[in-house]
Amino acid sequence: MHTEKAGLNQHIGKSMNGRTRIRLTGWFFMLVPVVMISVFYFYPMVQALLLSFKSGRGSNLQFVGLDNYTRLLSDTTFLTAVKNTFIYLLIQVPVMLVLALFIAVLLNDDRLRFKGFFRTAIFLPTVTSLVAYSVVFKYMFGADGIVNKFLVKLHLIQEPIQWITDPFWAKITIIIAITWRFTGYNMIFYLSSLQNIDKSVYEAARIDGANAFRQFFTITIPLLKPIILFTTITSTIGTLQLFDEVVNITKGGPGNATMSISQYIYNLSFEYTPDFGYAATVSYSIVLMVVLLTMIQNKIGGDKRS
Amino acid sequence: MNIKRGFTYLFLIIAALISIFPFIWMVVSATNASVDVTKGTLLPGSRLIENINNLFNSVDMWQALWNSAKISVTSTIFSLLVASAAGYGFEMYRSRGKDIVFNILLASMMIPFAAIMVPLFQMFAKISEVMPFLGIDTAGAVILPTFTTAFLIFFFRQSTKMFPKDMMEAGRIDGLSEIGLFFRIYMPTMRSTYAAAAIITFLSSWNNYLWPLIVLQSPENMTVPLLISNLGSGYAPDYGMIMSAIVITTLPTAFVFFIMQKRFVAGMTGAVK
Numbered sequence: 001m002h003t004e005k006a007g008l009n010q011h012i013g014k015s016m017n018g019r020t021r022i023r024l025t026g027w028f029f030m031l032v033p034v035v036m037i038s039v040f041y042f043y044p045m046v047q048a049l050l051l052s053f054k055s056g057r058g059s060n061l062q063f064v065g066l067d068n069y070t071r072l073l074s075d076t077t078f079l080t081a082v083k084n085t086f087i088y089l090l091i092q093v094p095v096m097l098v099l100a101l102f103i104a105v106l107l108n109d110d111r112l113r114f115k116g117f118f119r120t121a122i123f124l125p126t127v128t129s130l131v132a133y134s135v136v137f138k139y140m141f142g143a144d145g146i147v148n149k150f151l152v153k154l155h156l157i158q159e160p161i162q163w164i165t166d167p168f169w170a171k172i173t174i175i176i177a178i179t180w181r182f183t184g185y186n187m188i189f190y191l192s193s194l195q196n197i198d199k200s201v202y203e204a205a206r207i208d209g210a211n212a213f214r215q216f217f218t219i220t221i222p223l224l225k226p227i228i229l230f231t232t233i234t235s236t237i238g239t240l241q242l243f244d245e246v247v248n249i250t251k252g253g254p255g256n257a258t259m260s261i262s263q264y265i266y267n268l269s270f271e272y273t274p275d276f277g278y279a280a281t282v283s284y285s286i287v288l289m290v291v292l293l294t295m296i297q298n299k300i301g302g303d304k305r306s
Numbered sequence: 307m308n309i310k311r312g313f314t315y316l317f318l319i320i321a322a323l324i325s326i327f328p329f330i331w332m333v334v335s336a337t338n339a340s341v342d343v344t345k346g347t348l349l350p351g352s353r354l355i356e357n358i359n360n361l362f363n364s365v366d367m368w369q370a371l372w373n374s375a376k377i378s379v380t381s382t383i384f385s386l387l388v389a390s391a392a393g394y395g396f397e398m399y400r401s402r403g404k405d406i407v408f409n410i411l412l413a414s415m416m417i418p419f420a421a422i423m424v425p426l427f428q429m430f431a432k433i434s435e436v437m438p439f440l441g442i443d444t445a446g447a448v449i450l451p452t453f454t455t456a457f458l459i460f461f462f463r464q465s466t467k468m469f470p471k472d473m474m475e476a477g478r479i480d481g482l483s484e485i486g487l488f489f490r491i492y493m494p495t496m497r498s499t500y501a502a503a504a505i506i507t508f509l510s511s512w513n514n515y516l517w518p519l520i521v522l523q524s525p526e527n528m529t530v531p532l533l534i535s536n537l538g539s540g541y542a543p544d545y546g547m548i549m550s551a552i553v554i555t556t557l558p559t560a561f562v563f564f565i566m567q568k569r570f571v572a573g574m575t576g577a578v579k
Contacts, residue, residue, distance in 0.1 A: 025395075026395050029392055029394060029399070030391070030407065033389065033459055034407060036388070037411050040426065041414040043425075044425035044426050045417060047422075048424060048425050051425065118318045122321055123325075125328075127559045127560050129512065129530075129531055131513070131531040131534050131538075136332050139335070139343060139344065142344055145346045147346070180325070180328070188571055237416070240418060241418045243516050248538060262420040265420050266423075266519075269427070283421040283422075283424065286420055291416070
């Protein structure tokens with residue numbers, strides 16, 4: 001750092017004036033984002049924490065200490081939302097990432113033909129807006145919809161599945177939808193890292209007699225570890241914030257069978273009689289989960305690369 | 307060996323079909339009557355024009371498209387300017403203090419939006435009282451809290467690492483001011499980085515749903531995702547019409563993606579390399 005600064009100073013003369021001016025210019029460039037991120041991210045975080053100790057209707061808030069937090073633990077809707085979110089997290093994220101990695105490995109084959117077509121097709125869902133694709137999926141998975149029709153025709157099912165209105169299948173529908181939308185997105189990250197791996201590493205392994213299976217686990221996986229960690233963390237944060245799909249496919253129903261934590265916060269603030277204090281308490285539970293899960297994932301996947 | 311090949315192609319063909327199918331079905335459904343859409347018809351109908359006419363007659367689609375375009379374009383311009391200046395500043399004027407600030411800003415990426423939406427809403431409710439043009443139910447309120455993202459600053463900083471520093475020295479010798487260096491040398495050289503950043507920012511703004519849903523209230527301020535969501539949850543919805551609305555909003559983004567595919571992918575993955 002110091003050598004860089006010294007190099008910079010050679011050209012502007014040794015005048016204190018010039019040096020200070022350059023240092024100030026550096027700060028000037030980051031002034032706006034520092035202000036914006038402080039005002040629109042960090043300040044609301046502090047506000048939310050303060051709010052979580054208050055309760056009341058609308059803007060009529062009173063300090064209630066830890067009442068909101070005790071209410072949280074006996075709030076069945078909240079517990080259902082947490083349970084749903086964890087079901088999405090534990091099933092959808094691993095399935096999607098394994099699928100994405102598998103497709104990326106298949107596509108990374110030099111001898112594969114129509115590679116561009118496959119890559120573009122599988123990535124295409126990423127360009128759709130979450131609302132638009134959710135509405136499309138809602139109709140595709142309707143009781144008389146195309147998906148049931150297709151499955152009946154293939155004799156995979158006898159009776160149409162109640163994809164949207166059955167508590168179990170509604171969760172499956174949400175999981176299928178998110179997997180459709182984000183597999184290609186994650187696949188692209190894996191593919192671009194795979195392309196950076198030197199082919200000679202595999203060559204050497206082949207000479208040593210390692211089969212494809214072994215190569216995958218001893219070369220590919222370790223080299224992709226940082227990017228696997230990255231996609232796991234972003235997918236986890238994304239799932240904890242799940243909102244658009246649930247609202248537009250099932251509205252959180254039937255009952256609260258598909259409700260996500262974000263949707264519950266939204267409902268507490270803007271659908272039911274607004275209780276901003278309690279909504280803030282619920283939102284801090286997401287913060288806590290993000291921090292905990294990221295720490296766990298970092299611990300498992302992020303051992304210091306030397 | 308051949309079985310393995312065969313399996314690879316079979317698997318990829320199925321994956322590609324599943325990925326594309328909803329797009330085909332969406333376009334086909336836009337040409338069908340509402341009843342046929344719920345029945346899952348796969349044959350194109352003849353009601354495309356009628357569906358589009360119904361759409362534009364029953365809701366103000368033009369207004370929603372204009373609102374979305376206005377918000378997305380403004381957001382993208384501000385985002386790029388602010389994030390590139392910061393990424394440039396952090397990398398070119400590096401110091402220990404700035405690195406600390408950078409890491410603090412990066413921490414904001416971990417903040418889930420759901421955790422701050424309530425205080426943000428309250429903040430804008432207060433702003434409404436003093437500056438109604440930036441308060442609840444304005445485009446400004448949609449743009450203001452969302453255009454600065456740590457992700458984009460990080461992205462520009464990573465890209466700036468490739469930027470040849472000699473060019474700055476040369477510029478200084480030529481007598482360009484520090485601000486001049488940024489606008490005259492950095493910006494033109496980093497064109498492709500800006501293009502990649504513009505695409506991701508525009509799309510994420512165009513598709514944004516939750517914050518506009520909270521902060522926009524009157525029908526004339528609605529953006530496209532809000533309009534589609536409203537149509538979809540309306541009483542006795544006309545499915546063919548809704549699908550035509552979805553086609554109209556999805557095709558432009560798919561089209562932009564096809565033209566700029568390489569940059570789009572580079573923009574997504576560039577920051578994490």
